[in-house]
Amino acid sequence: MPDGTPHLAPRAAPGFAMPSPARRGRGAGLNPAVRFESTAREAFDDGWGTLEAAFADLPPLPTTLTRDHAKSALAWNDSPDIGFDRAVNPYRGCEHGCVYCYARPSHAYLGLSPGLDFETRLLFKPEVAALLEKELRKPGYVPKPIALGSNTDPYQPVERTLKLTRAVLEVLERFDHPVTIVTKSAGVLRDMDILARMAQRNLVRVCLSITTLDARLARIMEPRAATPERRLAALRHLSENGIPAAVLAAPMIPGVNDAELETILDRAAAAGATSAGYVLLRLPHEIKQLFEDWLTRHMPDRAARVLSLIRQTRGGALYNSRFGQRQTGTGAYADLLAQRFAIASRRLGLERRGGGVGALDCTRFRVPEATTAGTQLALL
Template sequence: MSNKEPAKVPLLHKGRGATSNISGRFEGLSFTRESDGWQTEPDIPERLTTSAIEEKSKTITATNQSPDIPFSQSINPYRGCEHGCVYCYARPAHAYMDLSPGLDFETKIFFKPNAAALLEQALRKKNYHCSPIALGTNTDPYQPLEREKRITQTLLQVMQEFRQPVTIVTKSQLVLRDLPLLTEMAQDNLAQIAISVTTLDNTLKRKLEPRTAGPSARLRTIEQLSSAGIPTAVLAAPMIPALNDSELESILTASRESGAERAAYILLRLPHEVAPLFREWLEVHYPEKAKHVMSLVQQSRGGKDYQSDFSHRRTGTGVFAQLLQQRFKVAVKRLGLDHRRLSLDCSQFMPPPLPNEQQDLFS
């Protein structure tokens, strides 16, 4: 009789990043899938469809005071993200809604239909102090559901009317749909965009970020945005030790050749439930590298899967992290990529008159 413990059996769902629906950290019960050795035929996973769930919010902007984050307010039109990036640090937020940060995060997407109205209310408040609003800080504002809901588009229309500066981070070429609007805002120094490029390897991309645009499409997006006069940066993130970190210079070079003006990078972050999800993913897709990858991650995180302190959570510590940081500095200097964020013009902010105010003006 074998003394081996039954093996955990992941089910791979086509087009999804996570390999399980692990329990959130607030749940009292947790479940794992195990093999008892009796089943000889592999399970065929059911096809997972995406559910769009309406969320009626009372506010739309979130404020930030973290010293390592270069914005003070942000908007996320969606909770959850169909892109399915297994490393996404926003996954743990689904636990607050009694949902799994795993497959639930990719298949149960909350959208905010009243986002534009809430933004207009916020911008009209007498005590509002204008500062750039960041779109895409947690989940991608141009994820697939945006094609139908157009929430990001309506938010941008409000910002243009109020001359409110905006920054955007996305992996999607859907941002090009709003090119005319963004071009007009950029001409007044009211908009800048960063395109996240994680890898130039299509095979890795399909496993790591299953429902995102391919590397070539992202480079073309950088080129079109830049050609339209929109300040465009590349975000090489996340850099994963022994998996895609060797591509850092190639990503920066290809992005510079496509028109990127600035660059930034982030070392892999694995907060809360993201760590076990990422470990599962490694064992499924790269079992021969799994131990080495996590060893380097822990060497860069003080011996843990993750450290949350502000000073190091984006860059890490230790020999590997220091070397990565130095490689980035050398590359951006060689390529002429300024890694500093441009300052958008907040002095132009001006709420447009309300309809009744216009009538009074001409009566």
């Protein structure tokens, strides 16, 4: 009986309508098999109604936490598409449950499904702050902005109790190390004290990701993230406290939320955002299947049209992973979206001039005198 954790691919007998394994409060409606596994299991209806019984009234899926015994805090990349080369991710998986999340396929490296597993079976790194301090103390370390939230949200609900993101910020503040934060959560305001002090030294930039202003659409697309209005309020509070704030209109999904682009930028600018960015929907690996299933369940009347528009921006496929194209797409539809963003950003003063990652101050970096705990770490 599927409970959200086994990787089952249900198959129905002829004439049988397969029940959906989707759970209330979760974004994905499937739990596809891990792509690295050589075998897959399949649930099959035998005509006796056993699958109907198994899928009927499925209980809510709880969130489970597992310790991640990571040996390093910093993750490095050399991608030409993004403006940073290092990141810290205190968590793997994300309870926000955004169905379109480009990070979902990374769960397969853990032997877990990018579907429901990604948003219910989370890993956390309890030693992340200590590991980060150890790495920053290494001789020859050259500071550049660290990205918090490059893979999964650093302020997802579990942060309220574990406070791993706050512990990372405490380390960065002591080292005068620049940091950028991307989040969909108003929880970032809980660390306003640290962020305000770092902002005074030009060491921090916070970006709120706002996908839609439609609360109903947000509820089904990103079910456990903060409401759009709460994200706008967070932008306002950050700005009022002198913390540089940006808005990321992402992802833009053709035929779903792309008509809202200018309105999102308008509202964000009014809330105090000083710069902006956008990303076209990305559907690598299993996300194609998850997104198609989501469209069919929630927007059956326009699913075919949406998928057709996406293919128009990806050279006829649902995804193109080429550098220089994967973030913005190609073709007339993608070009029009880019032009709309440029015009609106220019009108609202949200162009990236002086407001990006490169504007943060790396010259302040210093290695503080080691505490007793720090000395012990250095011996490891």
